[in-house]
Amino acid sequence: MSSYHPLTTANDGDFGDFSFLDTLTFDSKEPSLNITDLGQLTPSNQLGLYPSRPIVPEKNDTVRSQRSTPTDTLERSTTNTLKRTATRNNGQTNPVKEKKTVKMAPTVSKPQMNCLELCHKTTMSIDLIAVHILEYLTTAKQVAYGFEPLAHDFLDTCQILFSIEAGLGECNRSGQKLPQEMLTELDHKFRVTQADFNILNQMLVKMIAPSSKLARSWGKLFGDNDIKKISMALAKTRESLRMSSLMFQWSLGEDNTEKEKGIGFTGLAAALDRMDHKAGKNGMQNGMQNGMSNGMSHNMQNGMQNGLQSQHQSYQQPQAPWSNRSSSIHHDSPLSNGRMMFTNGLHAHAPGSPDHRHQSTNTNGSDMLNPYDPYGRHSAMDDARSVTNITEPDSLHEEFALLELDPSKVMRHSVDPSSMPRVYPRNGMEGDNANMKGALVSAIRNKNYKLIEQLLHRGVSPNLGFNMHPLREAIMSLDEESLRLLLLFGADPNESNRDSITPLFVCVERSFLSGATLLLKYGADPNLVAGPELESPLAIAAMGTMVAFTHLFLSYNGDANHMTASGAPILTSAIKKKTPKKFIDMILAYGAKPNTKTREGHTALFDAISLGRVDIVTSLLENKADPNLPGPKHMLWPAVHYPKCLQVLFSHGADHKKAPGIMELAVSINSMESVRIILNAGVSPDTKKDGVYTPLCTSIRDDRADMLKLLLANNADPNLPASEYPCFKCVTHDRVHYLPLLVAAGANLNNPKGIIEEAVNFNNVEALNWLLEQGVNPNDRSPKGHSALTTAIRENRPELVDLLLMRGADPHVRGENWPLCMAVAKPQILKKLLTVVKEPQAFKGIMEMAVHADQLESVKMLIAAGVSVEDKNGGVFSPLTTAIREDHRPIVKYLLTDGGADVNSPGEHLPIVKSLRTYRGNETEILELLLEHGADPNMMYRGWNGVMQAVENGEADVLRLLARKAGVDLEVRDEMGRTVVEMAASRGWDEAVQILIEGDMGLRMRK
Secondary structure, X not given: OOOOOOOOOOEOOEOOOOOHHHHOOOOOOOOOOOOOOHHHOOOHHHOOOOOOOOOOOOOOOHHHHHOOOHHHHHHHHHHHHHOOOEEEEOOEEEEOOOOOOOOOOOOOOHHHHHHHHHHHHHHHOHHHHXXXXXXXXXXXXXXXXXXXHHHHHHHHHHHHHHHHHHHHHXXXXXXXXXXXXXXXXXXXXXXXXXXXXXXXXXXXXXXXOOOOHHHHHHHHHOOHHHHHHHHHHHHHHHHHHHHHHHHHHHHHOXXXXXXOOOHHHHHXXXXXXXXXXXXXXXXHHHHHHHHHHHHHHHHHHHHHHHHHHHHHHHOOOOOOOOOOOOOOOOOOOOOOOOOEEOOOOOOOOXXXXXXXXXXXXXXXXXXXXXXXXXXXXXXXXOOOOOHHHOOOXXXXXXXXXXXXXXXXXXXXXXXXXXXXXXXXOOOOOOOOOHHHHHHHHHHHHOOOHHHHHHHHHOOOOOOOOOOOOHHHHHHHOOOHHHHHHHHHOOOOOOOOOOOOOOHHHXXXXXXXXXXXXXXXXXXXXXXXXXXXXXXXXXXXXXXXOOHHHHHHHHHOOOOOOOEOOOOOEHHHHHOOOOOOHHHHHHHHHOOOOOOOOOOOOOOXXXXXXXXXXXXXXXHHHHOOOOOOOOOOOOOHHHHOOOHHHHHHHHHOOOOHHHOOOHHHHHHHOOOHHHHHHHHHOOOOOOOOEOOOEOHHHHHHHOOOHHHHHHHHHOOOOOOOOOOOOHHHHHHHOOOHHHHHHHHHOXXXXXXXXXXXXXXXXXXXXXXXXXXHHOOOOOOOEOOOOOEHHHHHHHOOOHHXXXXXXXXOXXXXXXXXXXXXXXXXXXXXXXXXXHOOOOOHHHOOOHHHHHHHOOOHHHHXXXXXXXXXXXXXXXXXXXXXXXXXXXXOHXXXXXXXXXXXXXOOOOOOOOHHHHHHHOOOOOOOHHHHHHHHOOOOOOOOOOOOOHHHHHHHHOOHHHHHHHHHHOOOOOOOOOOOOOOHHHHHHHOOOHXXXXXXXXXXXXXXXXX
């Protein structure tokens, strides 16, 4: 049940049910006007027609109270300038042109100037106090109880002061004189406000002082009780200033009472607004507090109301055009005169029937704000309970409670906004007033339904634009009654705010189901994208698995194939690990296409399988989802991981031929159940994945014995290769225990050849022994031409060489090379082979190979076995020249001394020439060794000799060494016919010429 919670203002220290946290949560740009009843505010064309009294009585004010109040004086002084006439014609008000008046020179009194100066001094302290409040809010570990409402009270009071200061300034500029009584009253109020601000500032300075013992002692003096007292004082001051502010606003207009705020005020307002938004405050708590306050102050209010009733009746006040009625239901009134339409589902209470929804308002409604209300607050409240009584909000709950979320029952409601109840405002003259708009938002936040209705009747549009959004305010407070009133008076259910968020979108965020129902009835589009992420309410509900909202939206023209901002259908977006199956069934029942793909190419079936939701998979397949549609892969691929899904797919016609390799995948993930299901579906166990991998080889690789036996039992081919043959796989992956199973199933160990070489290559002695025991030929070569023996020599595995030789391996059979030639680099293995090879000299160049391998021991063994020391490799490379070229000095020395190598026998070239060509720095050891063993530098070979090479090198010391030890023959010529002297002279090397001549003389002397 809904009930009114009217907002009342304080009188004589009684704050009634005023809720500051909710009424002050305006944007910093919004007006802070907080009105309980529009009856209190006299329209501009009727200002000053009834006497009033001060809102907040002050002490020692008995003499002043006997005189006419400032409001009386103001009314008398402004009657001639603001008075307008109005006539009533068929419910319409026609303004009459004002008479032109002669403007006087702008002159103001000194008291009026002093009043403005005092007001300015008061407002100058606002920024400093605001900064102190902000400092405390940002530095305090725990904000004191009641401090945040105090900050809101301060902002509201400041807003009123700004308005009064701007109004006073405008009066001074225009020369409008204010009555002396009014100036005196304002002066007194400003001084009281200054005192309140000073006390507040002193308290703030103490609160933000450093946390010392003295500071904590001072802090105790300003506890929660002091904050409450200051809050009450500020509230009293604010209410005493409010009527003055309203007077300026209504007499001068809002534009003339606007004043630019300081940075401190603006910053504090923004900070409090963010704090309120984060706290998530709603109007329900305020409504409960207001109701309690109403109940507590009810007796006092009724007593004061009875005491003032006679005075209220003594004044003959003109009745407003819209208040002269007692019931808008059973009496003729403007509402019933063609301005309101009723439809089924909306009903009214009979005049004599009790209306429990408004009972608390009627008994506890406050008249304390203005007991001289000219429009009759009670008469308006008793006016057939007003149009807010047309619809029972609980009827919407009852209607939606009847909705059964049964997927088999598809309900589609026809939406015709034109058939919904509408109320059109009687007077639109004051609807554009910014204060009225702010008052509407304030009334919605405080759930003041009476004030909301009055404002809407006065022409305030429920569509206030981007900055103020009444529908959103009502939804954020979960206020169904305010929402219904706004829609009744023409609020656009699809209008977005400045953040592009629609009311229906907010309903989903706030889980406001009944509010969403109302919006949909009035034409809200559940498919309309909104918000920063451009998602529709339907998409948000579906992605959030909000069953009730999704069902509601689909029944009210929601598109079951609607796409989310990410490019996914709501059906696919709704599928999650814990999504209820009935939820998916419901979306399918409303026409969702199960084969629609997302932007990434996913289908709903693919996502359901990927999540292992066999129930949803079954539902999708039963609703014509295609099991063979790639989305992006064939459905059988992800289903391999979920055997139950796999079984369902096969039972609904999934074609395994479109997903070759699923058997290998099932084996790879070790899913025995999936393998059995696939085999039962008729898939061959030999089907390759990616044209390479077979299930049998995969089971061997992953050491799945039970899988291997299952595949062999289902006739898997043990000779079908994958990346390698099954038997070879057993050798390379150390699965020798599977070889007997494969051989028993028909595996051929001799085809292809080379399995023993594979065992040697992987050093698998167990497999080698087993294969040799099975009679496999140890001399078989692999497809690459390698034999088991040459592989054992290359990998330097003497124990395997012994095993192979013992099991019949032939060292004369060539593998990648001749075994003996490969063994020269491994003296230990060479020694074993020389015992079985009778003629090692048959392998030409073996000596040079041993020298090239820098294996002196192998050279000695070969010489001992009868291999010639001059054995050239390829007919060119002699052992001596290779040893000189590779700078193997021990071998050079051994060949010259013990080996008996010919020092002048050419290989690649003459040994002396080869030594000179490989000469490095001052290393002449090999050169001197050759000369000592009879090397002749003057010996010609292929048109060149050692002396010519020395001249070519340009080394004088080397040339001198040759000339001294062997002499120089100046007669020999190179292939171009030049002598060594001519070669040296052509280079301009005189020193070499002299050395050569001396060497020639030495040679002659030797002869």
